[in-house]
Structures are given as C-alpha cells and as structure tokens.
Amino acid sequence: MxxxxxxxxxxxxxxxxxxxxxxxxxxxxxxxxxxxxxxxxxxxxxxxxxxxxxxxxxxxxxxxxxxxxxxxxxxxxxxxxxxxxxxxxxxxxxxxxxxxxxxxxxxxxxxxxxxxxxxxxxxxxxxxxxxxxxxxxxxxxxxxxxxxxxxxxxxxxxxxxxxxxxxxxxxxxxxxxTYSLPMKQVSNGVVDAFVHVVEQYVTYPVNAMIQDKFAEAILVTLITEGPKALETPENYDIRANLMWASTWALNGWIGCGVPEDWATHGIGHELTALYGLDHAQTLAIVLPGVLTVLKEQKAEKIIQFGEMVFGIYNNMSKEERINETINAVVNFFEEMQVKTRLSDYGLGQEAVNAVSNRIKERGWKLGEKENITADTVRQILTLRL
CATH class of the missing domain: 3.40.50.1970 (Rossmann fold)
Known part of the structure; x- marks a missing residue:
C-alpha cells in the first residue's frame, strides 16, 4: 500500500x-x-x-x-x-x-x-x-x-x-x-457510481486489502440493487443502499494508498463537452474500451474484479476470464438501460477523431501509469463505435 x-x-x-x-x-x-x-x-x-x-x-x-x-x-x-x-x-x-x-x-x-x-x-x-x-x-x-x-x-x-x-x-x-426520479437518472446514477469505484480499483495491485474489499462491496451492492431500483422504485432499503454506496464510491476512502486511473472520466468528459451526452452514457461507452486496450497492464486487477464482483473463477484461461469480466461490465450497463457504444448515440468516426485530437492538443497522458496518449484514446474509442 x-x-x-x-x-x-x-x-x-x-x-x-x-x-x-x-x-x-x-x-x-x-x-x-x-x-x-x-x-x-x-x-x-x-x-x-x-x-x-x-x-x-x-x-x-x-x-x-x-x-x-x-x-x-x-x-x-x-x-x-x-x-x-x-x-x-x-x-x-x-x-x-x-x-x-x-x-x-x-x-x-x-x-x-x-x-x-x-x-x-x-x-x-x-x-x-x-x-x-x-x-x-x-x-x-x-x-x-x-x-x-x-x-x-x-x-x-x-x-x-x-x-x-x-x-x-x-x-x-x-x-x-429519490423515489420520484426518472428511471434514466436512476440508471445513470448507478453507472456513474460503478465507474467511480472501478477508476480507483481496477489499476494494479499494491496489497491494499481493506480498500479492495470496500471497493468490491460497493460494486456488489450496485450490481445487486441497481436493477431492483428500476423494478421497485419506492423500496426504501434498495434506495438507501444505492444512496450510501454512491457516496462511498467517491468520498476518498477507497482511493487511499492505491493507484487511480480516471482515464474513462477524462475521455468521457470530452464526449459530453463536444456532443452533450449524459456523463454516465460516456462512461458506459469508454470503460469497456479502456479495460480492453489496457487489459495486459490491468490484468491482475481485472481478474480479481471478475472473481470477487461477478463470480468469474478459475474454470477458464486468464485471457477468457479477462474477456468475460469486460463482457460482464457491458452486460451490467445494458441491464441498467445505459447503452455502451458510440453508434447507440448517433456518433461515429468523427467523434473518435474529435476527442483524440483534443487529448493531443491538451498534451494529456491519462491513466494510472500516464501512458494513455491521444493515439491510445483513438484506439479505445474505435473499439466502441
């Protein structure tokens, strides 16, 4: 740690x-x-x-x-x-x-x-x-x-x-x-909180067991209670669990002593600024691309993520477990009724070019190892067309 x-x-x-x-x-x-x-x-x-x-x-x-x-x-x-x-x-x-x-x-x-x-x-x-x-x-x-x-x-x-x-x-x-919120806002909120946790958790291991276990508990709460909130919007216990999980997702505690990524947010902010997409929509588009392109760098934590949050265990190869975990993330976002591809929002290659060019203009190097350049962003977004 x-x-x-x-x-x-x-x-x-x-x-x-x-x-x-x-x-x-x-x-x-x-x-x-x-x-x-x-x-x-x-x-x-x-x-x-x-x-x-x-x-x-x-x-x-x-x-x-x-x-x-x-x-x-x-x-x-x-x-x-x-x-x-x-x-x-x-x-x-x-x-x-x-x-x-x-x-x-x-x-x-x-x-x-x-x-x-x-x-x-x-x-x-x-x-x-x-x-x-x-x-x-x-x-x-x-x-x-x-x-x-x-x-x-x-x-x-x-x-x-x-x-x-x-x-x-x-x-x-x-x-x-929160009972009267439109379901779109409920869905967006769950996705937003989920990605907040992933940005602090799926990086590389530093033996921060307490932070990891807290992060996993928040993620399990979100994937358990999120879909239920869409079905029973006035269930107090479900709403209470989601509200408290969302708070803990970004109050600083699970980020103590661990490397943090925030590339998904950095890229997503550009999509919102340029095209007006909801913040959570951009996160649902970008995160699967980040996990895919950076899967070798993030391999150990993606495997831990899959095992501890989605129950993906050792009955398959390392590569298969990584891919299954990324698929599970996409499926969860879709279950929460948040689409995960640029084309779902009427965007194509022009968005890939615009965002990657802005990252280049800013001179940003994103991610926990600051190795996500404009070219990497282009690769990430191209996968999400």
Whole structure:
C-alpha cells in the first residue's frame, strides 16, 4: 500500500425526514442562497421541505443549474451572492448542482482576475463560502468530497478541480426523495457510481486489502440493487443502499494508498463537452474500451474484479476470464438501460477523431501509469463505435 493522508470533514445526516434538521446545521443569522436545477425539487416536495426548514433564515434562491453545470451559469450565481451579501449556500439537488455550488462558493471568494483559472490553471483556492447539501440523486458522491467538474459552454471545455476548501459542511441524504426520479437518472446514477469505484480499483495491485474489499462491496451492492431500483422504485432499503454506496464510491476512502486511473472520466468528459451526452452514457461507452486496450497492464486487477464482483473463477484461461469480466461490465450497463457504444448515440468516426485530437492538443497522458496518449484514446474509442 502506498503512503497516504486522509481527511474527510463532511457531516452526513442520513435517513427519512432528515431535511428538517437543516435549521440546526446552518449557523443562526446566515444569509442563505439555495441553489438548484430545473425545478424538479418543487414537483417532488423537497423545495417545500427546505423552505420550511429555513423559516428562521433570510434566504434567496438561484435555479437553472444544468445537468453539466456551465461556468457561465455559475458566474450569475456569484454575482447574486455579491449583490445580496450571501454568506452561506445550500445546494439542493444531485451532483451537478453540488459541483456547481462548489465552484460558486470558491469563485465568490476568488482574488484573481478570472475564476475560470480555478479549472484551467488549477489556481489555488484560498477561501470559499461555507455550504451544505441536500442530496436528491444517488450518483456522483459530490456530497462527501471536495471535487467538482464544470463546463465552459463558450469553448466546450469540461474540466475538474478539487480543494480542501470546497467540502460541504454537511450533507443530508434522505433516500425517500429519490423515489420520484426518472428511471434514466436512476440508471445513470448507478453507472456513474460503478465507474467511480472501478477508476480507483481496477489499476494494479499494491496489497491494499481493506480498500479492495470496500471497493468490491460497493460494486456488489450496485450490481445487486441497481436493477431492483428500476423494478421497485419506492423500496426504501434498495434506495438507501444505492444512496450510501454512491457516496462511498467517491468520498476518498477507497482511493487511499492505491493507484487511480480516471482515464474513462477524462475521455468521457470530452464526449459530453463536444456532443452533450449524459456523463454516465460516456462512461458506459469508454470503460469497456479502456479495460480492453489496457487489459495486459490491468490484468491482475481485472481478474480479481471478475472473481470477487461477478463470480468469474478459475474454470477458464486468464485471457477468457479477462474477456468475460469486460463482457460482464457491458452486460451490467445494458441491464441498467445505459447503452455502451458510440453508434447507440448517433456518433461515429468523427467523434473518435474529435476527442483524440483534443487529448493531443491538451498534451494529456491519462491513466494510472500516464501512458494513455491521444493515439491510445483513438484506439479505445474505435473499439466502441
């Protein structure tokens, strides 16, 4: 196991009817800005619960945060914060709203000329406004980490940042609020969480047994409960397991002391930025290609993955076990109703060329060994046509 330092300061408040505890978590006298997306929280009753909990606070709201949050939209929220002298932000939504809020609270305190530098130049975040979250979608784990991904619509750039200053102070996780989600969002959320784990788990072994076992437990939970959620969307136990698994998939713990990949995300972000595909759709396209092209490098962990998660054992050759494991991943994504090829979304060779060219322009070398070049990306995506 490699050396590591681990701190996660986020307070988790989990369970039924927990939104009412908001008033105890936000400091008295705070001027609060509620951030949210397209308005589904008003249809499912979450908005009313939040407003009731904030009865003793002065608050404003900012809506319209996109599924892949735009820098331009975030900067409008920053302007509102300054106009209203907001000193606390409450993100109510899924990963996109929470990611946007992380950027908003950092940009509101940024002392440089252009807040986009936080992403494009990884400028140091010296301070950020405090914020909490009310999670409405199980997917990204953004409710318990300090990272975020933001898109600049003007240039079609989708970039990430992370800071110790952008951890939520608290996150409220009530599985019941996920009952009304469209099945597409449920499917996307499960795939997203699944790939988060794989990015930290299917690399190369460093004898980090605890992290591996946690990762395997999360993956088994997702493949067990994910399809059930599509069949019985109002089963509390299933939703609770998925919500907690998604949080643990990216709260930093399973990444302690182990090599991490993140090539699937890096490539997928370009597909989203250029073509508007859902984040999870891009992951479902790219991951099987990454595992196939890098299967010699990742062989030991793919075999472990197959055995411990999918039950693929020693009754076949090493090559067969690797291939069966990759097929099992594809089949799981398809079972979750997320298609796995570029052509499923009307994309062809032009997308392969565009994404690989962008990787080349950026000079990126991706993966746990930083050996995935633009040519490798072309090979990966060509396999997924």
């Amino acid at each position: 490699e050396n590591f330092s681990f701190v996660n300061p986020v307070k988790i408040i989990f369970g039924k009817d927990t939104i009412q505890s908001l008033s105890k978590e936000i400091p008295a006298g705070s001027k609060v800005l509620i951030t949210y997306g397209g308005g589904s929280i008003k249809r499912n009753g979450v908005y009313d619960q939040v407003v009731k909990a904030l009865a003793d606070f002065e608050w404003n709201e900012f809506s319209g945060i996109e599924a892949n949050p735009h820098y331009e939209t975030c900067m409008k929220a920053v302007q509102l914060i300054k106009e209203k002298n907001i000193n606390y932000v409450l993100a109510v939504g899924g990963g996109s709203v929470i990611d946007a809020t992380k950027f908003i609270v950092a940009a509101a305190c940024f002392d440089g000329d252009d807040p986009w530098d936080i992403l494009s130049k990884q400028a140091t975040i010296k301070d950020a406004l405090p914020f909490g979250t009310v999670l409405t979608i199980s997917a990204t784990g953004s409710e318990m980490n300090g990272g975020a991904v933001i898109t600049k619509a003007e240039t079609h750039d989708k970039l990430s940042f992370g800071s110790s200053k952008t951890y939520p102070k608290f996150s409220i996780l009530d599985p019941e609020v």
